[in-house]
Amino acid sequence: MSESVRKIIHIDMDAFYASVEQRDFPMYQGKPLAVGGSRERGVVAAASYEARKFGVRSAMSSRMAYRRCPDLIFVKPRFEVYKAVSSQIREIFFQYTDLVEPLSLDEAFLDVTENKKQIPSATLVAKAIKQQIKTEIGLTASAGISINKFLAKIASDYQKPDGLTLIAPHEAESFVENLEVDKFFGVGKVTAEKMHSLGIHTGADLKKLPEKELVKQFGKVGHFYFHIARAVDNRPVNPNRIRKSVGVENTFEADISGAVNILMHLEPIAEAVIERMQKSGMQGKTLxxxxxxxTFEQVTRSKTLLEPIGTYELMIHLAKELIQSIEANSPIRLLGLTISNPEDKHQETGTQLSLEF
Known part of the structure; x- marks a missing residue:
C-alpha cells in the first residue's frame, strides 16, 4: 500500500426520498412507503425501511412491490423538494471541506484530509456531519470513512440506517481480501457471475490473478480490479465531476418479442431513467x-436531438422510433435505455499513515 493516505468520507442519506416524505407528512411515519409509480404501473424510486422489510426495493416494478407488500403506500415524487433538501445537505458538507463530489442528490464523497474545522479525526468529522444533518434537516445519514473512495463507499452501506463505519488504514487490505466480489462497488451481477465462473469469490481470489489476465478477462476495468484487490484506489474526490450518462436495463426471466411487447417493457425502464436523471441532475441529448x-447477440440504436431529452413522453416517443430499426420479432432477453451526450455547460456538482482516523 502507498506510504501516504487520504481521509475520505462517503455520506449516503438513508432512504432519502421516502425519509423526506415521512419527515414532511407525519401520517407516513412508521408506514411502508414507496416513492414513484403507483399500484398499477411504473417503478419504485425509493422505499422506506418499513417497506424494505417486505423486500420492496428501488427500481422494482410497482406491481411487484404491491404484491410483496399489499399495505404499501405509493406517493408521487417531489423532485424539487428533494433537490432543495439536497442543497441544504451540501451546504453542511461545504462547512467542513470544499472537496465535495456529489454522486446524486443523496450521496457524496468528501475529502477531509485537511478540513476547515481542523478536526484531527475523519471519524469525528463524519459524526459531526451526521449530527448536523439530523439536527438541522431532520434526516439520518450513513457514513463510511476510509483511505479511498472505493472503501468509503462500501463502508457507508455496512450499518444502514444511521450507520458509521470506519475501515482504518491498517485494516484496508485484509478487509478487501475477505470481501465477497458481489459486494465490490462497481461489480455488477453479470461481472460477479463471470468472476465466480473463474473461481473468483473474494478479494483474496481476485488478488491472485495477474493484472494482464484481469485485463484479458474484463477489458480496461481489469486494471481497476487489480488495484482495488490491493485496497488501492487513487481516484481523487472531484468537486467538478459531471455525469456523462444515465442508464437502466432489465434482463427478463422469459424472452420477449414483438414491437408492442417491447415498448410495454420499455415503459418502466424509461420511468426509471427519468427518475435517475432527476436524481443526478444530469440531462442528455442522445437516447x-x-x-x-x-442468442446473446447485442445491438444498440441511438437517436440524438438538439435539445435535452427530459420527459418520459419524449423518451417513449424516441424509443418507438428506435424499435423500428431492430429485429423486433426475434426473442429478446434484455432491454436497456441510456441517456448520454450531456449539455455542455457548467454543472454544480498526501500525509503520513499516522493520520488520525
Missing amino acids: TLKVKYA
Missing part, C-alpha cells in the same frame, strides 16, 4: 436503446 437477443 440509446440496447437489445440483447436470446
Whole structure:
C-alpha cells in the first residue's frame, strides 16, 4: 500500500426520498412507503425501511412491490423538494471541506484530509456531519470513512440506517481480501457471475490473478480490479465531476418479442431513467436503446436531438422510433435505455499513515 493516505468520507442519506416524505407528512411515519409509480404501473424510486422489510426495493416494478407488500403506500415524487433538501445537505458538507463530489442528490464523497474545522479525526468529522444533518434537516445519514473512495463507499452501506463505519488504514487490505466480489462497488451481477465462473469469490481470489489476465478477462476495468484487490484506489474526490450518462436495463426471466411487447417493457425502464436523471441532475441529448437477443447477440440504436431529452413522453416517443430499426420479432432477453451526450455547460456538482482516523 502507498506510504501516504487520504481521509475520505462517503455520506449516503438513508432512504432519502421516502425519509423526506415521512419527515414532511407525519401520517407516513412508521408506514411502508414507496416513492414513484403507483399500484398499477411504473417503478419504485425509493422505499422506506418499513417497506424494505417486505423486500420492496428501488427500481422494482410497482406491481411487484404491491404484491410483496399489499399495505404499501405509493406517493408521487417531489423532485424539487428533494433537490432543495439536497442543497441544504451540501451546504453542511461545504462547512467542513470544499472537496465535495456529489454522486446524486443523496450521496457524496468528501475529502477531509485537511478540513476547515481542523478536526484531527475523519471519524469525528463524519459524526459531526451526521449530527448536523439530523439536527438541522431532520434526516439520518450513513457514513463510511476510509483511505479511498472505493472503501468509503462500501463502508457507508455496512450499518444502514444511521450507520458509521470506519475501515482504518491498517485494516484496508485484509478487509478487501475477505470481501465477497458481489459486494465490490462497481461489480455488477453479470461481472460477479463471470468472476465466480473463474473461481473468483473474494478479494483474496481476485488478488491472485495477474493484472494482464484481469485485463484479458474484463477489458480496461481489469486494471481497476487489480488495484482495488490491493485496497488501492487513487481516484481523487472531484468537486467538478459531471455525469456523462444515465442508464437502466432489465434482463427478463422469459424472452420477449414483438414491437408492442417491447415498448410495454420499455415503459418502466424509461420511468426509471427519468427518475435517475432527476436524481443526478444530469440531462442528455442522445437516447440509446440496447437489445440483447436470446442468442446473446447485442445491438444498440441511438437517436440524438438538439435539445435535452427530459420527459418520459419524449423518451417513449424516441424509443418507438428506435424499435423500428431492430429485429423486433426475434426473442429478446434484455432491454436497456441510456441517456448520454450531456449539455455542455457548467454543472454544480498526501500525509503520513499516522493520520488520525
